[in-house]
Amino acid sequence: MKYDIIVVGAGHAGCEAAHISAFMGHKTLLITSNINNLADMPCNPSIGGSAKGIIVREIDALGGLMGKVADRSHFQIKMLNNSKGPAVRSLRAQADKRVYPKVMRKYLDETPNLEIKEGMVENLIIDAGKIKGIILEDGTKISSDAVILTTGTYLNANILIGSENTPSGPHGEKRSNNLSFKLKELGFNIKRLKTGTPQRIKADSIDFAKLKPELGDDTYWTFSFDNGPLYDKNEQQKCYLVYTNEKTHQIIRDNLKKSAMYGGYATGVGPRYCPSIEDKIVRFADKERHQLFLEPESIYYDEWYLQGFSTSMPRDVQEEMVHSLEGLEHAVIEKYAYAIEYDAIDPLQIKPSLESKIVENLFTAGQINGTSGYEEAAGQGLIAGINASLKLDNKEPLILKRSDAYIGVLIDDLVIKGITDPYRMLTSRAEFRLLLRHDNADIRLTPLAYEKGAVTEEKYQRLRNKLDNIEKLKNLLKESHLKLTNEVIDVLKENNISVPAGNYSYAILLKRPEFTMDLIQKFIDLNDFDEDVKNQVEIEYKYEGYIQNAMKEKLKLEKMEEKKIPSDIDYSKVQNMASEAKQKLSLVKPLTIAQASRISGVNPTDINILLIYLKKEYGKNEDR
Amino acid sequence: MEDTICAISTSLGVGAISIVRVTGPETLNIVSEIFSSDIKSSESHIIKYGHIVDNGEVIDEVLLMIMKAPKTYTKEDIIEINCHGGINTTNKILEVLLKHGCRLAEPGEFTKRAYLNGRINLLEAEAVGELIKAKSDSKRKLSLNQIGGNLTKKITGIREILVSLMANIEVNIDYPEYTDNLVITEGLLKEKLSVISRELASLVKGAKYGKIVNNGINVAIVGKPNVGKSSILNHLLDEQKAIVTDIAGTTRDIIEGTISLNGIEVNLIDTAGIHETKDLVESLGVQKSLESIENADVVLLVLDGSRAIDDEDKDLLNKVPKDKTIIFINKSDSLIHQDIDTDLPLVYGNTKEVEGLDKLKDKLIEYFDINSINKDLTYLSNARQTDLVNKANNALQEGLNNLEKGIPIDMIESNLKDCFDYLGQIIGDTYDEAVIDRLFQDFCVGK
Structure with a gap:
């Protein structure tokens, strides 16, 4: 048995990696310990969210599947921050946990060159520093030229409930016992991370009448740039808001020592953004209540996910805690909350292409790299798949810059700064978020993916067409002027807008906050243009100043990215540099000055010293 | 490797003791070579007595302050050589150090190392620079506050x-x-x-x-010849610095002196008179005076109160910058009625009797709001x-x-x-x- 690429693990990273590898023409094997768990959503029943929704669009723009699958499997969708600026809008969908994996499976089954198999991978075949394949639990060897590890939380996983500590993958799945030892043996620094998941509650035991419902949007949305809406907005399901109360807090305080975390039974580092409820009570002692959300997991079975209530308390305490909540007094807990500890590698040991620095042609993506979240995993899986394919074809990898994509920010943060706790994407991590909007993900990324062969000709042409229309609309708005007829003046007055003194083009008027594209359409026929195109032009005009500033910063950064650091540099020879900086630089081996400046522990003074050193030692070549 | 650097860190000239400072990786080795005993394995942060010796010749009897890295100003080894003052001895010790492998430090290089090695931040580094230059109390306080x-x-x-x-x-x-x-x-x-x-x-x-705390206030004193400009300066300085005669036009050079007003440096600039002259030397002085006016924070225009305002006075009144001039009416004891048509602040006094000089000082304090300064030195x-x-x-x-x-x-x-x-x-x-x-x-x- 011989494959070009083997993908180990069929979660969100693995599915994307396998699909794109096969799409790019490589004979690919996707291997998973339980084929029924493919594209499983072991935690929250949603895709997207703030910043994450933008990642889903980026995945779509780069040829990935997550957006298409989510569009076909959700029962509620909304645009977060729709009342705020365009840069921070992001889609979030309640995805059906039963439908999502089925749709994903269908896409994978229809992908040529792709095989899916069941098996527990416990070892790697390596020859002369190069990956040659994998070895299964039963000793079966499967060879390949590249391997992508997307092992999720399965490496040496332990489930913690109170003082119980059970070696197990999520939901009682089989864990991998040996793979992380093998990685350690190879020289990877193994980190111990932790995450958790809350209770699942039986639907008919919830008193919904006492709870405040949360609805989906009344507007149609889609993640994918390739399809229109595939749902009926009137058939969206409700979620519900729940609050903790003093009684809940008292129960938690009284039983704190029984939790795995506070009882000292856990060793992993948990994510800051995903604190357990006991963490919240301890750290924010003066808060009277905490917000929780009840979300249906599926319309095909009756379990509800209690978001915000993740805990590692023993079961009896969990019963008490849940029953203290208004609306859940008689709730039946279908699944108890638990914490899970697992092994991950130090992402400082992987390259921006997601290939490891230690074993050639070995790629990693998702939780094994220290991230958390379906979208973060899928984004990395896609990039790992693209780059494994490019590597086998002897082509340059696709490396997205921080100014290109959230996925670029994500990978750059991982490989340059490393992690202390599981990494979640946040809008505040993206310094170019004004440029990295959900609405322009295709404009930013589809051309890059097309160049690497990761998207279809058809998709690329659709984008070209959109870009042409944007230009057409811009020209039309520049050339057409608002004529102040009585009719126009009446409309302006109706909308409480002062009549412009002078003859202005629509392009100029759009810069004023009160002149929206919707208003302008009352005066000029724009029916030939899609909403998408109009939206793009409106954003460009309306926020021109801020966008231009961001573009300037982008250019500055790109200039710094051009300043390459020679790979043979010996940091121990750099005079005056702080020893912490020397250590960090030697470990991370940044490719450019821009990367070096982002390493924590390397301060601007060290960068100046480095620049002086480079000029002194390598300057002669540069000046030629 | 980084260089080992040295410098004389006390001001040259007078003083009973001078300090030569050495820092860098070779500090202990180099000083051991020129000191009467080996100090390479000496404890840190101690004072050692001995002699600086070059080719068997004793140069000076000294105290060494030995401070080993990292708890030093530069976070590198530092030795301070306390020697006897006087330019010759100090220079000789510096020469010997250079001969044994030290490099002469550039200005501020010790502080630069302190900054580069993470001992102080940029703001502190700048403040240290200011501290070294600080002359008056307030300035030192401002520097200390920043540090x-x-x-x-x-x-x-x-x-x-x-x-x-x-x-x-x-x-x-x-x-x-x-x-x-x-x-x-x-x-x-x-x-x-x-x-x-x-x-x-x-x-x-x-x-x-x-700016006032750091650079002080520059006061340019202008007026016709022999109205008592130099006397004002001298009385303020309480010493004879400018040459005062009764012959008009003696003060041809600009003489600066510094007084302290509530802890703020006030630099007094005596100017040659501003008037039409054919004398070449004098006309150069006039040119300088005009420059002084330009650069001053305040111009003190001195008028003779015992005489009537003439055309030359009027000309001066027109020439001084309206936004930064105080008028001092001298010889106010024999004041005759003067019709000075001006909105500029006026002070009356007599340089001969030292009268009114306190009023002048008060005026300057008021003008620059000096009393508000010391309250919050941020x-x-x-x-x-x-x-x-x-x-x-x-x-x-x-x-x-x-x-x-x-x-x-x-x-x-x-x-x-x-x-x-x-x-x-x-x-x-x-x-x-x-x-x-x-x-x-x-x-x-x-x-």
Whole structure:
């Protein structure tokens, strides 16, 4: 048995990696310990969210599947921050946990060159520093030229409930016992991370009448740039808001020592953004209540996910805690909350292409790299798949810059700064978020993916067409002027807008906050243009100043990215540099000055010293 | 390897003791070679008695202060050689050090190393430079305050407010579903930014004081020949520095002297008279006087109160800059009625009787608001700092303007970030995860 690429693990990273590898023409094997768990959503029943929704669009723009699958499997969708600026809008969908994996499976089954198999991978075949394949639990060897590890939380996983500590993958799945030892043996620094998941509650035991419902949007949305809406907005399901109360807090305080975390039974580092409820009570002692959300997991079975209530308390305490909540007094807990500890590698040991620095042609993506979240995993899986394919074809990898994509920010943060706790994407991590909007993900990324062969000709042409229309609309708005007829003046007055003194083009008027594209359409026929195109032009005009500033910063950064650091540099020879900086630089081996400046522990003074050193030692070549 | 550097760190000339300072990796080895005993394995932070010897010749009897890395000013080994004052001995010791492999330090190089090695931050480094030059009490205090971090504290405080604002805006963006969190609205943001902007503006306004504390006040004394300019200077200085005669036009060179007014340096600049002259030497003096007026913080125009105002006086009254002149009417004991048509501040006195000079001092104190200075020594002391605070404030102003124009808060936040970064540059602090750290510290969010 011989494959070009083997993908180990069929979660969100693995599915994307396998699909794109096969799409790019490589004979690919996707291997998973339980084929029924493919594209499983072991935690929250949603895709997207703030910043994450933008990642889903980026995945779509780069040829990935997550957006298409989510569009076909959700029962509620909304645009977060729709009342705020365009840069921070992001889609979030309640995805059906039963439908999502089925749709994903269908896409994978229809992908040529792709095989899916069941098996527990416990070892790697390596020859002369190069990956040659994998070895299964039963000793079966499967060879390949590249391997992508997307092992999720399965490496040496332990489930913690109170003082119980059970070696197990999520939901009682089989864990991998040996793979992380093998990685350690190879020289990877193994980190111990932790995450958790809350209770699942039986639907008919919830008193919904006492709870405040949360609805989906009344507007149609889609993640994918390739399809229109595939749902009926009137058939969206409700979620519900729940609050903790003093009684809940008292129960938690009284039983704190029984939790795995506070009882000292856990060793992993948990994510800051995903604190357990006991963490919240301890750290924010003066808060009277905490917000929780009840979300249906599926319309095909009756379990509800209690978001915000993740805990590692023993079961009896969990019963008490849940029953203290208004609306859940008689709730039946279908699944108890638990914490899970697992092994991950130090992402400082992987390259921006997601290939490891230690074993050639070995790629990693998702939780094994220290991230958390379906979208973060899928984004990395896609990039790992693209780059494994490019590597086998002897082509340059696709490396997205921080100014290109959230996925670029994500990978750059991982490989340059490393992690202390599981990494979640946040809008505040993206310094170019004004440029990295959900609405322009295709404009930013589809051309890059097309160049690497990761998207279809058809998709690329659709984008070209959109870009042409944007230009057409811009020209039309520049050339057409608002004529102040009585009719126009009446409309302006109706909308409480002062009549412009002078003859202005629509392009100029759009810069004023009160002149929206919707208003302008009352005066000029724009029916030939899609909403998408109009939206793009409106954003460009309306926020021109801020966008231009961001573009300037982008250019500055790109200039710094051009300043390459020679790979043979010996940091121990750099005079005056702080020893912490020397250590960090030697470990991370940044490719450019821009990367070096982002390493924590390397301060601007060290960068100046480095620049002086480079000029002194390598300057002669540069000046030629 | 880094060089080992040395320098004479006391001022040259008078003084019973001079100090030659050595720092760098070879410090202990080099000094051992020229000292009467081997100090390579000596304890740290001790004083050792002995002689500096070169080719068997004893150069001086000295005390060595031996301070080993890292607990030193430069975080490298430092030895301070306390020798007997006098240029010859000190220079000889320096020469011997250079001969044994030291390099002569560039100005400020010790401080530069302290900064590069992370011993002090940029603001402190600048303040140390100022401290070395400080002459008057206030200036030393300003420098000490910056090192102790008074200004750092102030700027850190403003940045703190910015960070918590940004973290709040971010939490509204990243966790919009958590409705219990405080929402930063346009109105609230406007209010907060206005407060910060006012603080920054007052910091810039205070920079004037910083300049006064650092550079002192330059007072140019002008007037017709023989109206008593030099006498004023001399009485203020309580010593004869300018040559005073009764022959008009003696003071051809500009003579500077410095007095201390409530701890602030006041540099007095005596000028040759400003008048038409054919004498070449004198006309050069006139030229210099005009330059002094240009550069002065205040011009003291001296008029003779015992004589009527003539055309020449009127000419001077026209020439002095209206925005920075104080008129001193001399010889007020034999004052005749003068019809001075001016809005400029007037002081009456008599240089011969030292009368009215206190009034003049009071006037200067009032004019420069010197009494307000000592209260809060958080002044920006150089152009770089002032420039950065101005930029920070401009960024906030831009944010406020755009807020009015309906630009969304998440974009205005980039102005806050700019403001935060500019202020960070003053104290040499950049920390790009500050907002994220703050977000999780202040807000309880997440599934």
